[in-house]
Amino acid sequence: MTSATPLAGASLWHAQAHMPTALAKRVTIVGGRGATVITADGAELLDAPAGLWYANVGHGREAVARVAYEQMLKLETYHVFGRFVNDVALTLADRVTALGPIPDAKVFWTSGGSDSVDLACKLARRHWQLEGRPDKRIILSRNNAYHGLHGFGTSIAGLEYNREGYGSDSLIPETARIPANDLAGAEAVIAELGPERIAAVVAEPVIGTGGVIAPAPGYLEGLQRLARQHDILFIADEVITGFGRTGTMFACERFGLEPDMVLMAKGITSGYAPLGGVLISPRVWARFFSSDDAPILRHGITYSGHATACAVAHANIDILEQEHLLERSAELEGVLHNAIQPLADHPLVAEVRSGTGFLAGVQLRADVPGEAVVDACLDAGLLTRVIHNNTLHICPPFVVTDDEVSFIAKTVRVALDQFTA
Template identity: 60%
Template sequence: MPTVMDRQVVIERGEGAYVYTQDGQRLFDGSAALWYANVGHGRAEIAEVAAEQMRKLETYHTFGRYVNDQAQALSERLRELAPMADAKVILNAGGSDAVDVACKLARRYWQVEGAPAKKIILSRESAYHGLHAYGTSVGGLDFNREGYGTESLIPETARVSRDDIEAVEAEILRIGPENIAAFISEPIMGTGGVHPPAPGYLEGLQRLAAEHDFLLIADEVITGFGRTGQMFASQRYNLSPDIVTMAKGITSGYAPLGGILVAPRVWEPFFTRGAESPVYRHGTTYSGHATSCAVAMKNLDILEAEHLVQRAKELETVLAEATTVLEGHALVKDIRVGGFLAGIELDPAISGEALADTLIERGFIFRPLPGNNLQMSPPFVTTDSEVHTAVKAIKDALDTAA
């Protein structure tokens, strides 16, 4: 905290792919804030929908018999977009909420199915799954788990190899499949440095889940709603997850909202046994918040009307081409592009934090990530020339540093 309090950047407004500071500086939003500003900043049509909904009904809770019409409408729409057939939806307030509800549901499912020993949630080294208790515990970034008295707030978790599926299988056999409830994985690792999946890795996870009978949770908080050129990255990689977490791009940041999509295998025991159906006890005050859901509906309208998911697919090609100018640079170790997002891994001779600070001075926001990486994931409304200009700014800053 002492390292940032005297140098905070106060953002006052936004427009398209740019934000403006309190001092009037215009900054290209090269990270779409925290990965979420997919449709761009300052869209009056979304603000108007929010105001209209608030005048009608700000929200009403979704406990017991109650549901508001916006939560109901959004859930039906999400079922149509989901990467699994006949999904059910649990809505909440964000990505960390979604991870908590997904992991709790995975454990409860196995209790209901008569396999109470299946409690462990596996995750990948370098993974990030938010910072609630479950997300902190399953995260693969060690520094986020430190300082709470034990390695994990929730002990029934384990980390496995990020890229080596054979090592993953060996660890599953060591732990014992009879003890494993689920595996949670980002299709493309985001905060851990932007790592697209190694060839065969996700297919291997799908195979292992089937062979050893544990659930597969796709954490699509970052990749959902178009970032990889498909509505969900699970569709891009032909995954069949049991649970999908979502947030960020569902509203493009215009209101807090998250949730999970649940495949029939997992939801059926809670719905199909009549009075004997078991109960899954979970809920938060703002689950299915009516105004947030109305905002999400308008955000999805924009994604569809402006063909922004297809645009993100096109921008992936632009980004891959633009970043070739960084190849072979003395201060660049690796460049990874997967969808309209990239991780630029830097040589230890320069820190990502220092480079990001330099780029802010030059009018560009890029976020430093663990592993000395720089995140590039602009809004979908970014132009081809803006992508090239942003990458050139990175190259110029690196040239100066070199």
């Protein structure tokens, strides 16, 4: 499964990796089909994390590959700067805004989730500058939150180790954190900072990389009310939850939210091509579309609305709809919850978090060697990884069977039993 010596490609610098360990224990994935991936040494592994939360429709979809091929033969892409655009970016914009939780939204395409975070934070600050309220610059985020690793994403991270080492507490200084699930605590931070200085609050409906933390009952709705009350933009980061992970197209539907912006990526293409976007409410976009003297948003990404990526997104959404995978995701939520919750009784487990969407986190005790548990799972045919707070990441493709979900829980238990013994 892993090798004591580096495999081919030792020149690659892995993301978020301790490189000596990564080189010594590299796992090279060379293929995939459905919920399974195949390693360079031929091992088949059930993909419990769905890659990095993205492989919603599973691996190896020929229909998606054919759509990409046909689009590339026609037009690989053309940019959307100025008055130019490609036709697929237009049709996908109409489709996704119609599916989204913001009435009469516009969408600004990006190349992924971190791009979407940066755009939304810049746009929030630009919005208040144009409103004549230049002091509203602070971006709030939640403790344990992860919002990518671009400039703003690094700055608003609720995981302190992602902000450290750059010479200041935050790359972009006007940021602050609020408690992850404490409305009174959030209100106290807002009062301390002064709502007249706060531009936006960014929140994942379910915190992902921070440990798979579901919102406390009423928390998200209350946070949106606080934002409205204090004239703060509310931004929902649905990079993980969007496109079915919580049983609805967007988690905002599940929680009754109508934010000012929604961030998208990952599940919009199920990883078959890099694409992201921001859904933007009329409150924010209207000024930029209104008249001959409308301001210009000085922001753009070369591959915004990449034609092939947009064609892939169309094909991916077709699969979600035709195979009723949102309904299947909702059903699998209960299957996973029932399978994984008994692990809470294991002596090496600190907490199991599941039951809000088709994803779960198994937090191991601090003294348990999480990476060694991952190695034991790999040897048994299960791919998982350790995320924040020594938590095993479980977020499978929507095409898994009930038996495969049971296999995940059983394999984790067997791996833990090895260390108990």
